[in-house]
Amino acid sequence: MKHPLRLLQALTLFLAGTFGLFVFAGNLMDYDSNFQFVRHVLSMDTTFEGNALMWRAIESPVIHHIAYIGIIIAEGLFAALGVIGGVKLFRLRDASVAAYDKARIWGYAAYGLGFLIWFVGFIIVGSEWFAMWQSSIWNGKDTAMGISTLWAGFAVLLAMNEPAPVAESSK
Structure with a gap:
């Protein structure tokens, strides 16, 4: 097989984009379910009782919708970059x-955008700033960590180059 690493790089990028496309489509088709996740995380209404961090809570429905629409747009862009990039690499x-x-x-x-969405957005902002980790219902930290780790690993894979071909006389 000619250029197996390049094929793997194209495939992983395309599949990452496909994942993003499914997430994007799911958020559009079932807006309210995932909106509830954002609403509860931002309002911090399922964190530990007596939580001293409640001053961080955002209770404005307008802000909840703006945040969620921003997430959806970012996920759509991630999907487009991944699918288009995977096809281009192939x-x-x-x-x-x-x-x-x-x-x-x-x-x-x-x-990079995927890492920003799932690591910065969900782990740093959601889990730590809004104490999402305290919620037994609306806690996506572990899922976001797995996805973030995958994107970081795929970025390393993408940066790899195939070894130079060995000359026939060297074999």
């Missing part, structure tokens, strides 16, 4: 190193 799998490297920007953008 099409360039036999291209020069320079041409292939130029197309990797789609993957770096996708994984």
Whole structure:
């Protein structure tokens, strides 16, 4: 098989984008279910009783909707970057190193945005700032950690280069 690493890079990027597409579509098709998650996290209404961090709570429904729509837009952009980038990498799998490297920007953008959504958004902001970890119902920290770890690993995979071919006389 010619360029197996490039095929793997294209596939993982495309599948990451497909995941993002399913998340994006799910948030649009079942807006209220996932909106409730955002609403409860931001309002901190299911955190520990007597929580000294309640001053951080945001109870405005308008802000809840703005935050959720922002998440949906970011997930849609992540999906587009991943799917388009995966297709571009696949099409360039036999291209020069320079041409292939130029197309990797789609993957770096996708994984960077994915890391911002799931690590910064859900783990740092949601879990730590809004104490989402205290909720037995509305706690997505573990899921977000797994997704963040995956995007970081995929970004490392994307940065890898195939080894130079060994000359016939060296074998």
